[in-house]
Amino acid sequence: MFRWFIVAFWGAMWGLSVQAHPMDATEFSLRSSVSLSDAELMVVVVLEVPLNDVVVEFARMYPDRNQVSEDDIEAFKEMQWKRLTDGLALKINSETREVTWSPLGSPINGRASEGFFVYMVGGRVVPSEGGFSSPLVVELDNQAHIEASMVLSAYAAGAAPWIVLENNALDVLGSRAEMVDVSEDPLGWTRDPALRNLRIVFQR
Numbered sequence: 001m002f003r004w005f006i007v008a009f010w011g012a013m014w015g016l017s018v019q020a021h022p023m024d025a026t027e028f029s030l031r032s033s034v035s036l037s038d039a040e041l042m043v044v045v046v047l048e049v050p051l052n053d054v055v056v057e058f059a060r061m062y063p064d065r066n067q068v069s070e071d072d073i074e075a076f077k078e079m080q081w082k083r084l085t086d087g088l089a090l091k092i093n094s095e096t097r098e099v100t101w102s103p104l105g106s107p108i109n110g111r112a113s114e115g116f117f118v119y120m121v122g123g124r125v126v127p128s129e130g131g132f133s134s135p136l137v138v139e140l141d142n143q144a145h146i147e148a149s150m151v152l153s154a155y156a157a158g159a160a161p162w163i164v165l166e167n168n169a170l171d172v173l174g175s176r177a178e179m180v181d182v183s184e185d186p187l188g189w190t191r192d193p194a195l196r197n198l199r200i201v202f203q204r
Helices: 002-014 051-061 070-085 169-178
Strands: 028-036 041-050 088-092 095-097 111-113 116-125 136-142 150-158 163-167 197-203
Touching: 028 136, 028 197, 041 051, 041 070, 041 088, 041 136, 051 070, 051 116, 070 116, 088 116, 150 163, 150 169, 150 197, 163 169
Parallel strands: 028 150
Antiparallel strands: 028 041, 041 116, 088 095, 088 136, 111 116, 136 197, 163 197
């Protein structure tokens, strides 16, 4: 389920060409996805950082490019993923849950695409023996890169028998909060910081 969801979410959200968000090329972007099935709760967060911001930061850390090693490049990626995950907090039914966030296994993760560097992380929660309770209230707080000019998007879905009963992203994005692919749709993105605090209610 985990691997299938990653492939489906990433492939559908940006397509095989991995398209960047359609807003200003100097702005960061965050897109969050929350998916629930009987087997797991899955959260995926995708960050796009403008190419120039990454180049400047990398040059500041490694001023002599002739001395840069593969280890340096990997360490820089790890730093970016950690910066993203350090800003994430998840609650289920008002209880904070410890999540092991991990970089997603995509060839584009940590690399440049269409003027941005892309960083993707995912985390999952499995139910206790009795399964997830219904309704299930999921809150995702995302304070990563809080200082940056940011556009945001969000998506939530339930696999049968679960449905999304409430989703505060609908208040901001309308029906586009129910669409997997908004890569070329400016109305699927917002600068409203309300999407840094997602609250989704699932019911079965």
